[in-house]
Amino acid sequence: MVTAPVPELPDETPLAAGAATAAPSAEPEAAPVEERVPSRFRLRERWGTFTHQVFTMQEDRFFLLLAVLIGVFGGLSVVCFRLAIEWTQIALLGSSLVPSFPRVVLAPTIAGLVVAFLAMRVFPAVRGSGVNQTKSAVYISNGYIPFSTVIGKFIACALAIGSGQSLGPEDPSLQMGAGIASLLGRRLRLSQDRLRLIAPVGAAAGLAAAFNAPISAVLFIVEEVIGQWSAGALGAIVLAAVSSVVTMRAFLGADSLFRVPPFRVAGAFEMLAYVVLGIVGGFASLILLKWIVYARPKLMALPRWTHYLQPAAAGLLIGLIGIKFPQVMGAGYAIVDQAMHGQFTWKILLVLAALKLLATGFSFLSGAPGGTFAPTLFIGAMLGGAVGAIEHHFVPSLTGTVGTFALVGIGTLFAGFLRTPITSVFMVIELSGNYTAILPVIISTMVAYGISRAYQKVPLFDVLARQDGTVLPSLEERREMMSLAVEDAMCPANVVVCEPGETITEIAKRAEAAPEMALLLRMRPGEWWLLDREDVMRLAPDASPTTTAIRAKSKGPVPYLFPDQTLSEALAVMADWAMLPVANRANLAKLEGMLTLEDTLKAFRKAPKEEN
């Protein structure tokens, strides 16, 4: 008997069940009344019927409906947020790509002071990117995100990013989406389970609208926030992401974030060029990672009054950089677009990548609210373009343009820095609306991801969470834990396998020869029983030559496993059994090995451990 997972029953809340019985009786009476009553009453009745149908539906269906609503709210809020940033930027830095001298220094510095005041005094939860806050909502506070955080994030981020801080609007959009979803969930009195899952739904909506990339948003939430594909919220996440993007496009248009000139990527040999980019990108992302991981606790440990000045100091430094290189200020999408159109030489690209890395470090470490996604894209694009231009210098026959490398660089840095490789690949495709670069992106991304993992064991968001005093689950680790299979833990089949026709005497002889081994009776393919060794030994002296194994005491049928099943599944069926047989999927009579609880625990102990 294999214990199959029990199918989840429909989530019937008392409310749903109670209301379901009431509904049919109400409907037949409605028709005659409708003919008599005035139209305003009919309207009210219809609204009543509609809401009744909505609120009496099963909660998982209502959850999906709510996801659409959250998506639309998320989309609208992101549109307003983006416009707020743009307007702030025009107001503070001017409309030109090259801001004038006093503005370029004064705007980020003064705005830094205001932002610090807001973050310290008015909206204390707005510091940082917002990804961890959303994860905290899922794992710690049962989906609760105060709505003041949404407002605070909106104002503070618009001011910080608009004034030129080297941060992006994506992560804040994610948190704002989560905050809106949390508010709706609470007000609509969702059950505890659903409330916990609603933050990722809103987060997906916010991120999807900010990037104009629904697939990437869903993947990011799955990879980074909920950490698994099988979560009950997945359908809602997808719905929210799609509806938010549709809403956003209705207001801001459907164009991709970046426009990449046409290119082609030819030949297997050329892929080596992208391996080089992956290596460079991997180490560049490590520099940023290590810097943040090292410097953040030190800056946080400084006296509290310095926290009021840190964003202003970061703003001042960025402003000084901006005098010569204004490109590093703000989110920098226009500059990424220029890089993709080959507007910079490799030297400029390299300088911009280095300066943006510095500026992003300053902004993020200072505690200014804002995201790291956009700066990561910027650094990746510049670095990718530089690597591409240098490679073109030495290998002029490369078919990929500087723009191609810039595009691939985006995914590379993203994978290395944020450690979400699948999101990175799809993000590049969605941001550019171009599928041509898929192979180079995969190659480069995986190389960068591998390097980042090799030299920085704990991903950025996990480190940040620990620095903030919370221990959020490491989703990277969780992904790996899930991959531990029965075959990783099972031992060779050190059992005496007996057949039903075998005599007790023969079995006893074999049991005597192997005193440590259990006796397993194979009744038929896929049906195993554990023979009681003592009973066999007891029966053996007096047994007639025709007494078979069936006469002995046995326990079964024993559930069996397959080598590819996960250890978590194995633990679920192990329950009262000291050991379980592991059978071959093609031949159920063939024993591949045995699994004991001890072996299972040993395998878990051997699995990669988190770095403290």
Next chain:
Amino acid sequence: MEAGAQNVAGAQSEAGAVERRLNSREVVFLLCILSLIALSLFTAFVTRMYHKKVHTLADDYFSYGEERFQAGDTAAALTDYQNALVYSPNNTKFQFHLAEALAAAGRYDQARPYLLALLSEAPGSGEVNLQLARIAAHNGAMSDALRYYQGAIYGEWPDDSVAMRWHIRHALCEYLIAKKAIGQATPAVIDLAENTPDGDVGKQKIVGQLLLVTGQWNRAQILYRALLTADRFDEEALAGAGRAAFELGEYKDALEDFNRLSPERRNQPDIARYDEMAHRVFVVNPFLGGLSQQVKAQRAANALALAETRAQSCAKQAGVSLAETPPRSELQIAYATNEKMSPDWSARDLQRFPDRLDAAMQTTFDIENAAAKTCGEPTGDDRALWLLGHSRMMVNR
């Protein structure tokens, strides 16, 4: 009974709670819908304002860019165009003007990606193809340049497409001629000629020059003669017709055309050279009608003597012996023929036996041809004889 009543009361209170919860949800849901509508309206209003502002900014920057570009301040224009693109990133007009300014500033590698992006969106755009053709031509990518030129010729043009296409055909011809790809230039020039309006004298003259450069003498002559029927004193047409006639071996016609030119024009080096050579050919030619037999014979004898001297100087220059037996090279064979026949080809003999004139002159031409092959093209009267030989050959063919 009591328990039953309690159950009923419990059920009622539970139903009441459910009802309250339902009502509460209903109100919240209604508020959600209302706030969604309000937020949508607000967002629509703000977005509209934003788009208006952004369009104004983009248009303003573009206008500044245009002004500065027209004024020759390309660097400032580039910044303006880039600013315009920040606010209207998908505007193909802005992208094109930026690319144009980049190309004008010699930043071809930066202009190209924008143009390629534009081309992918509008493969039939004549303007984009033309810019790309110019960049490819500058970068020495001839096949790309040809492709883009063709794209520009057959592409779409917003206005006066006929004139634009003519200009691009002309540019293509000039490019191919500059690249010394005369084989490819020839059909391009013919195409240009066929697409040149008959009444446009200026363009006809340009085509005539290109026909001359690509060696299409007949077409050039027809074109210039047509121009001369309209204006028989058109100096450029006369010069062109004269040159074409010269190249076709019609030296008499060439001289006539050159004679009709003004002295200033005739003395210009390009005309004077052909005029002088046509004269020489005219002077050395023993086949001209109207000459007495004596003059013909004398000219033939002079030509033979000239050819003999040319053969000897060429053999000396090339280190070849003319006395080698048996003669092997063309020069040796022609010279040996002359040596052998010279007793019969004196001026007196040629006068007495006019039928020998052709053979004597043929030997002269053979020597001049062979010497030209060995030592390069001749000059002076030797060149006149050599040209005469060619024209005779063409006539015979």
